[in-house]
Amino acid sequence: MSTGNFLYGVAMLLFLIGFYTVLARPSLIKKIIGINIMETSVFLFLISVGSRRGGSAPIILSGVKDYVNPLPQVVVLMAMVIAVGTTALALSMAVKIFESSGAGERRG
Amino acid sequence: MSLIYFLVPFLLVIAVATVFTRDLLAAVIIFSAYSLIMAVVWQQLGAPVLALAEVAIGAGVTVVLFVVAVCRTTREEKV
Amino acid sequence: MEKHFLILTVTVPLATATLIPLLSIRWERAGFWLASLALLFSFGSALILVGGVLVDGRIAYHVGGWAPPWGIEIFLDWVGAFFLLLASSLSLAVAIFSRIYVEQNLEASKIPLFYVLLLLLAGGMIGFILAGDIFNMFIFFEIFSLSSYALVAISGGLESLKASFRYLLMGTISSLFVLLGIGLLYSLTGTLYMPLLAQELGVLPYSGAIRAATALILVAFGIEAALFPLHVWLPGAHSLAPSPVSALLSGLVIKMGVYGMIKVLFYILGGRGSSEIGALFSLMAATAIIVGALFALRENDIKLIFAHSSVSQIGYVILGIYLFSYFGLAGGLLQVLNHALAKSALFLCAGVVISQAGFRRLEDLRGIGRRMPFLMVFFTIALASLASLPFTCGFASKYYLCKGAIERGEFWLAGIVLLGSFLTLLYCVKIVNYIFFATPAVGRGGGERSYPEVSPWMMVPIGVLGFGSLLVGIFPGLSFILIKPAVLGLLGMVR
Amino acid sequence: MSAPIFTYLPVLLVFIPIILGMLIFLVQKEGVRIFLALLASLIGFGGLSWMWPTISKGLVLATRPIFLAPEIFLYFRVDALGLLFALVSALLWIFTVIFTVKYMEKESFKGRFWGFLTLAVASGIGVTLAGNLITLFFFFEMLTVFTYPLVIHGETGAAMAAGRKYFLYLFVGEALLLFSVVFTIFLGGTVFDKVGMLPTTQSPNLLRFLLFTFVLGFGVKAAIFPLHRWLPEAAIAPTPVTALLHADAVVNVGIFGLIRVIYNVFGPELIQSLGMDGLLIWVATVTMIFGSVIALRQDDLKRRLAYSTVAHISYTLLGAAVLSASGLVGALIHLVSHAFMKVSLFFCAGAIDRGTGKKRVSELGGMGYRQPLVMVAFTVASLGLIGVPPTLGFLSKWYLWMGPLEAQQSIFLGALILSTLLCAFYLLPITYRAFFKHAEGPVERQRTSWFYLLPIFVGAVGGLLLGVFPKPFLILARVVSESFLGG
Incomplete structure (x- = not known):
């Protein structure tokens, strides 16, 4: 089993764990944690797509020939920033929902 | 690479632990550990910049946000 | 020359959004004026760009002067021009409408935030339309999604917060699906630039990985477009958002999901696997048409009726796209135009009623047509267009959809289209009955309710949308200036 | 006939009344x-009669198509069939307007009523002048839309229920x-310029299916059994509206559509080779007998007349479906005669209702004394509908009887005769009761307004006069049958 496929499987599992959290856990904060787990799993997937066995960081050094592909990393970096924004927005909503309903739990 | 094989089960266990911890503050702290391990995995995969970013953003900023939110709402998760 | 407008039409709204918080410390109305000016600029440049497309067919701009595959390209072609024109004009109309609405319905401290989010939403959508590689599509997708979650929640009511949270959860899952799909496509081809991607994918066999990537992205855009089983977030979010926001969400944002689907199906896949995808999605769209209309028929709150009706109407669009034929696609695009104009006019009218009279249930609307005749005439024009009566845009779009379905030999789909428009007619008539053919509701004092004058800031956008609806309704051929080459272009990509 | 206005006349004839109708809402x-409504009807009738000399020579007046979108174009083409229906509508329209002036005097929302009345009849004329399927469909649907507010004009629970039924059907x-x-457009036909526009090479079952949907589509409006239920319900609407539904536009337009389908879309040969003519004839026969029998049992005068319409409209369908020359001529003449008589009968019912408040047949005793002129007209119109010589009804039945004989x-001849007998049974007792039975309670003679009497007598006497001088409509009907069945 190559590292790549192994990591794809791990990412899949983490994604499902996150998905379960979003669907099944009643607490809003837990749901947001679930979203974060899903996000990191997708990032893990993207990074493992870009990585090569024995590849080095995409920094030009003398003597290094085999770089990992930098493009997925750029993608992940931007997606991470967006993820923080989403998390912040979601958390502020959760706080407001808690404040105006008196409980952080979602009903219905 | 062997470090990854060592870390990944740990990652999964921690993720599951985060999900099933009733105390939200504890869950958030476990989640920060999850982020740190994830950062190490990424570093191993040849993405040191991203690993750094994950430490700063995932285990740093996000967790702070979570802690603030938990403090302003409630610690326990009702089922 | 006009290709510089390509980048400006995206960046001006986004940049203005950052200016608003600064300026509104001193200048109370900074939000409104800056947003309107920025969107006016976008609209103007959209017109110039569409002019350019009419001449050249496709205009592209390389950000920073780097050509793809290294640099980032944004481009506009016929399909894009069609959506760009809609997005920029509707956002402008909504921004103008918001002036009075927001002052009456939001706390003063939230008004600058409202316009910031509005600009981010508009800029994000325009960027999404123009993006030349799928990753930029994803970024802009996130920008406008995030701002639309925030806009739904902006009034701060518990119900709207909950609706917005549900929207956020589904939206985030959808964007993660997009990201996963992008990752898969990248792992297969090593590029994110759409033409190259299409080229590389064209060489590869149609494997499970391509199928998985397609499915992920299509499902994600299906969530955004509120396709039937994925639509659960829509009724709450669209009915509880402030009315101008609902207008923009129903009129435009869900169409971005459709646009995304078009991009994936034609620009990236080149129509590959259209039979299996088409069968599944047209089934979902058909269900959406019927179920959405039935739910709308059951509801009693005007904004909820319109929200459910959006599910049904977007079903037509998606049905048209998955027919993969000239008439199907033309009908789908025409339906985009029809629904954008009609539904946003309806939500704006509902906004006026809610804001001026303070109610939203059908029983309270009794006889309102006699109190607000002009507003309600526009309202009725929009309803007629939704219900696809003759001499409305809706008729032409349903006609083409029906034709497309019959051409494919799928009589049942033609039947669904007609049944759907019959059900639409039923709920439209239900509303019209309350508005025009019922004794006016009694106010608290015992006499007929009185209504304050409607400000021209609100009437003008509604009037423009209404007249636009009427104009394209009587001469749907006008929109074929863009639709025909757009559809031919799309079909040209099918391999 | 090279005057430039002549080539645009059909367009103007449809759109000027529509624009006038929209203006009414603003006034x-x-x-x-009233002036605008009357003007619209006069323009309509004037323009149509101006075309009569041309069309009755067998010529056709076609305008340039107006393209709204690819494949969707407005196209007007006046042939004898269209002109015949349009003339009947326009002529009765004028008198409906006159009747309405008095009838709706004390009602509220008159602006709305006048506006939609004008729009509805104008769309009805639009259907008859349409030259392609899309135009026909456009005006057909607009007719329904514009009639709906008229049906629910009373805004009472019963009116809304009737409106809902009207709407659903x-x-x-x-x-x-x-x-x-x-x-049909997919199969390649849209313009009504030849007999039978469908390719005969298509699979017969597909064509049968198409004919079936066409018959259902138009049949609802033509109130053929079992799709007729909305028509008696809609009798709750004000009398001018019932006249519009039964004689002026709505039902006529339904039957007009069926004739277009039988002759222009499919063509007699295709219908025969599909073996569908029998089906149409049976549908017509069942409707005819069924409508008459139900009408016998109705006590409400307007409902009795409504079921009579169900029966009589299918005479026309029967005549058209036997695919013989005299059948078709009879069908068209019967349509004219029925329109005149039925308008008169409904106006009588309206005048009785407004004058004495009586709505039921059983309450009409002594009505011959209270409103003698109205009842005389009612009797004449009844006789016309039954088909007593020398009314137009006799002429039409004569041709109609020839139709099944030729074929x-x-x-079906037996069915026609049976239905005529039934017609006499449900109409003549009303006259008998009015003149020879005494009313319960006080009775005084009433003066009936000329706004009522003029339209009533125009209908009844018009039917009588046309029986003696049937030329204007008979020529058109002959031209129609020649063009469709080759003489």
């Missing part, structure tokens, strides 16, 4: 509204119709 003064029909229209289907 506040009742007098101006007609729009389901229209959905089916749109399907058939799109399908050697004498069983």
